[in-house]
Amino acid sequence: MPTSGDLRFFALDSGRDFGQLVAQSLGIDLSPHEEREFEDGEHKARPLTNVRGKDVFVVQSLHGDPHRSVNDKLMRLLLFIGTLVDASAARVTAVLPYLCYARKEQKTQPRDPIATRYVAGLFEAVGTDRVVALDVHNLAAFQNAFRCRTDHLEANPLFVRHFASQLQGEDVVVVSPDAGGVKRAERFRRGISAALGRDASLAFMEKHRAGGVMRGGAIVGEVAGKSAVIIDDLISTGSTMLHAAKVCREQGARAVHAAATHGVFSSKAEAVLADPALAQIVVTNSIPPFRLSPALVQSKLVILDIAPLIASAIAAIHDDGSITALLEP
Incomplete structure (x- = not known):
């Protein structure tokens, strides 16, 4: 599926293998970026290509693994999105095959947190324009938690x-x-x-x-x-x-x-x-x-493999196409 030259597609290091699968389905290369670790546990990531005026997509599945916790992946993604916004990207879309904290979308006991809404606020705070997620736990809660644009994909x-x-x-x-x-x-x-x-x-x-x-x-x-x-x-x-x-x-x-x-x-x-x-x-x-x-x-x-579905969604959003058509068997 050919895409125009104003699209940039990133995958952070912890999700690079999946990002490569999506990039192959898109028929493009992953956009280059750099990640650095500091001795005190802090980190930074920055794009190594011009994103000014570009339509930028970042894919990251927000699950814990033996190398990165859920919170670490979330923080790294948020900081990278903020960096892209500050670098004058025209639009930044977070593509989340798995959205963390989506199971805690309502109060089931007194003084419970509503974690889905808090996570939505974090994405909005760094300037995320759109969030694409796959089969969230509660679709209505997901749609109501975010004030930025959202798209929901289904397997x-x-x-x-x-x-x-x-x-x-x-x-x-x-x-x-x-x-x-x-x-x-x-x-x-x-x-x-x-x-x-x-x-x-x-x-x-x-x-x-x-x-x-x-x-x-x-x-x-x-x-x-x-x-x-x-x-x-x-x-x-x-x-x-x-x-x-x-x-x-x-x-x-x-x-x-x-x-x-x-x-x-x-x-x-x-x-x-x-x-x-x-x-x-x-x-x-x-x-x-x-x-x-x-x-x-x-x-x-x-x-x-959901990589072709994710790639089709990215192409549809970039080209102002239909997401609904992707949900039909």
Whole structure:
């Protein structure tokens, strides 16, 4: 997808590998930049090419890894965006395959923080013109938190294409692991139904949490004799997915597949995801599965590449095209 010469595309060092994939899909090179570390733990980054009057995009997935914490990545990105603004970029767009702190978007207890809104304020404070994010935890909260322009991308078309090829001839039920995810599951159900040429059904789990511990477990909908696809925005410990998978199997599902955009895979996810109740786990490369063993990744995990989707979104924004068209399977 050719782009005009006034586009600049950066990826900070911690996300350079993913940035290279996006750049390849765009048909351009990553714009050069420099990052320096100081002995006291401070750092700086600056572009090594002219950005004055340019349409600038910076991609950074805001997840922690063994080398950089979430907070470190966020701070580095904010400072770099501020530097680009001060260097007279015409527009700076932050492209965030994974947006940190998006799960804390409301007060669930007295005096709770609303972290999503605070993070939005930080991006606005350094002069970010637009934020592009992929499958945030709560879309309404994301859209309401930011006063700058936002675009929301979905991995749903990737999941539809993957499972349409895997489940030909199967009777499919799409399962939301909780009532709050029913809209997401319904979008996937419509897509997979169209792709398969027959209607998939919909079910959801009742789920309650008390003190961080999940309780409840009744399933609403028919899963017996069907191939179930449990779909969510992310997998952290994996306990929600596994609980839903076990209930589906107990209710007579033939096989249970799990799909989530973001594979956080924290805590005890390795043992949970290895459970035979889950036949397959499908995620995207918004977060590399560095917390899982290579054996589990090889045997059970399918990783879908979102770089072409990100590249298409960048090209559409740069050329004043449609983002909505990218959300269709």
